[in-house]
Amino acid sequence: MRQSILSDNESPLIACEHVSCTYGNSPVLHDVYLNINRREFVGIVGPSGSGKTTLLKAIIGSQPVAHGSITVQPELTIGYVPQIETVDWYFPVTVEEVIVMTRTKTKWWPRITIQERTAVREVLEKLGIADVAQRHIRELSGGQQQRVFLARAMFCQPDILVLDEPTAGVDVRTRHEILHLLADLHAEGLTILLTTHDLNGLAAHLPRLVCFNKTILADGSPREVLTSKVLEATYGAPMEVLEHGGMPIVIDHGRVAMRGEGK
Amino acid sequence: MILALDIFEPYGFQFFRNGLVVATIAGALCGLLGVFVILRGMSYIGHGLSHAVFGGAAASAVMKVNYFLGAGIWGIVSGLLIARVARRRVIGADAAIGVVTTASFALGLALMNRYGQASKSIEAVLFGSVLGVKVVDIYAVASVALLGLAVVVLGYRKLLFSTFDRDVAQVSNVRVSLVEAVLLAMISLTILVTMRVIGTLLISALLVIPAASARMTTNSFSRMLWISPIIGAVTCFVGMNLSYHLDTSASATIILLDAFVFVVVYAIAGTRNRAKMSSLGHL
Ligand SMILES: Nc1ncnc2c1ncn2[C@@H]1O[C@H](COP(=O)(O)OP(=O)(O)OP(=O)(O)O)[C@@H](O)[C@H]1O
Ligand SMILES: [Mg+2]
Numbered sequence: 001m002r003q004s005i006l007s008d009n010e011s012p013l014i015a016c017e018h019v020s021c022t023y024g025n026s027p028v029l030h031d032v033y034l035n036i037n038r039r040e041f042v043g044i045v046g047p048s049g050s051g052k053t054t055l056l057k058a059i060i061g062s063q064p065v066a067h068g069s070i071t072v073q074p075e076l077t078i079g080y081v082p083q084i085e086t087v088d089w090y091f092p093v094t095v096e097e098v099i100v101m102t103r104t105k106t107k108w109w110p111r112i113t114i115q116e117r118t119a120v121r122e123v124l125e126k127l128g129i130a131d132v133a134q135r136h137i138r139e140l141s142g143g144q145q146q147r148v149f150l151a152r153a154m155f156c157q158p159d160i161l162v163l164d165e166p167t168a169g170v171d172v173r174t175r176h177e178i179l180h181l182l183a184d185l186h187a188e189g190l191t192i193l194l195t196t197h198d199l200n201g202l203a204a205h206l207p208r209l210v211c212f213n214k215t216i217l218a219d220g221s222p223r224e225v226l227t228s229k230v231l232e233a234t235y236g237a238p239m240e241v242l243e244h245g246g247m248p249i250v251i252d253h254g255r256v257a258m259r260g261e262g263k
Numbered sequence: 264m265i266l267a268l269d270i271f272e273p274y275g276f277q278f279f280r281n282g283l284v285v286a287t288i289a290g291a292l293c294g295l296l297g298v299f300v301i302l303r304g305m306s307y308i309g310h311g312l313s314h315a316v317f318g319g320a321a322a323s324a325v326m327k328v329n330y331f332l333g334a335g336i337w338g339i340v341s342g343l344l345i346a347r348v349a350r351r352r353v354i355g356a357d358a359a360i361g362v363v364t365t366a367s368f369a370l371g372l373a374l375m376n377r378y379g380q381a382s383k384s385i386e387a388v389l390f391g392s393v394l395g396v397k398v399v400d401i402y403a404v405a406s407v408a409l410l411g412l413a414v415v416v417l418g419y420r421k422l423l424f425s426t427f428d429r430d431v432a433q434v435s436n437v438r439v440s441l442v443e444a445v446l447l448a449m450i451s452l453t454i455l456v457t458m459r460v461i462g463t464l465l466i467s468a469l470l471v472i473p474a475a476s477a478r479m480t481t482n483s484f485s486r487m488l489w490i491s492p493i494i495g496a497v498t499c500f501v502g503m504n505l506s507y508h509l510d511t512s513a514s515a516t517i518i519l520l521d522a523f524v525f526v527v528v529y530a531i532a533g534t535r536n537r538a539k540m541s542s543l544g545h546l
Contacts (some may be wrong), residue, residue: 095483
């Protein structure tokens with residue numbers, strides 16, 4: 001299924017065509033077609049184990065593709081923010097070290113230079129965590145951890161940000177802050193691709209949404225994509241979609257029983 | 264006065280002075296590389312490679328080939344084989360190491376049984392010995408130590424990046440497999456030049472324990488790179504002296520001392536953490 005995108009005479013930054021990936025013998029991605037254009041803000045939703053992380057890794061080039069092709073524009077710098085659970089939080093590094101290590105070209109003695117220290121400070125300030133530079137990465141809250149890795153991705157001045165579940169494990173307020181941060185970065189001209197489990201809090205606010213389960217099941221605006229039919233195909237469970245202030249609100253089966261109390 | 268003389272008594276022997284220099288440099292070198300060994304979960308590779316090199320050492324003793332040449336080539340081939348087999352994800356690195364290195368070790372043992380006259384030097388490789396240390400060993404271990412230092416300083420950020428976050432390092436144009444190959448080669452070289460003093464069976468401990476102790480003293484990678492070689496060097500130096508006076512095996516004494524340092528650091532770190540925790544709890 002090919003998605004219809006705004007006609008744009010510029011070729012896409014990333015073009016996945018007929019992509020399949022496997023771990024050993026088990027197929028994880030199957031026949032994926034996905035184009036990401038410059039200045040787009042795209043979210044991928046799908047159940048756990050549906051292959052979202054695998055797709056992102058294939059796009060950044062750390063997961064081999066079994067069939068098909070992924071074309072990335074030459075000279076494209078990708079800033080990748082991994083799923084926060086996959087980070088080794090016990091690794092002995094400070095926030096500053098995490099960010100600076102991405103700049104691998106150094107003088108012969110690998111000390112952090114004053115310019116680098118200033119650059120790190122600028123990025124951290126922009127993300128609102130300037131005071132944590134010297135802390136060990138384990139001494140941070142979930143939202144701060146998330147932002148440290150966002151800062152690392154920003155540090156190399158990427159053309160596109162690829163984020164794997166940037167709001168996993170943070171509270172409502174932090175989720176809001178991260179969403180606004182990403183929206184600001186997008187407004188400044190950055191292309192953003194992310195995955196999320198948060199249909200109402202995050203996905204519904206994005207301009208373009210992709211429903212994914214091993215392959216692409218729907219691709220379009222949240223209004224087009226967030227329908228009970230598509231969601232049932234994606235999650236394999238019945239889901240109801242309401243409308244609230246012009247926004248779709250997804251109610252999963254487990255929550256239907258409590259509907260009377262809330263809104 | 265008598266005590267002081269006693270302390271310096273072993274320094275009258277050439278073999279002891281040579282052994283002491285080799286052991287101290289070896290301790291620093293193993294401590295330095297050990298940081299990567301423990302942070303990358305490679306301790307089993309160190310263990311495996313030392314056993315693989317033993318096969319090469321035995322073969323070169325039997326065939327009367329130069330030890331460094333014979334065991335060196337053997338070690339490199341085993342390292343490459345491990346990397347090759349481990350790339351097949353179905354088998355897994357630990358099983359790959361198990362297959363390659365135990366086979367190599369068994370071959371060494373078989374050679375030792377079949378050609379008994381060489382068993383003397385094979386035993387020295389197995390358990391380590393200060394007696395056989397020559398000036399050439401000092402040169403060998405010193406060159407590898409300088410090389411290791413150069414690799415760590417010049418490749419610092421690439422090493423750190425690919426150790427901390429392999430995937431992202433790879434997509435940030437760090438040649439991760441090259442970094443890993445260089446590390447593996449350095450570990451092989453280290454085992455090669457230190458094995459005759461420390462011995463096959465205990466060398467992997469020297470790659471792990473000082474770094475593990477260092478890890479518990481600090482949360483900073485760069486500081487760990489200083490502390491671990493210092494612990495390694497000091498314990499090797501003191502252990503060598505102790506072993507002379509206690510009439511125990513040098514490598515056993517060194518490793519016991521390292522284990523002792525580890526236990527002390529572990530206990531101190533534990534109390535400090537508990538203190539931190541309980542002070543947080545009262546807030
Ligand atoms: N390294 C691996 N080896 C083997 N199988 C893997 C590996 N990584 C992931 N898988 C499998 O591939 C499938 C897709 O995993 P993936 O991590 O891409 O899912 P996901 O959509 O990101 O899930 P989540 O929402 O829980 O993060 C899962 O069934 C998983 O078990
Ligand atoms: Mg995932």
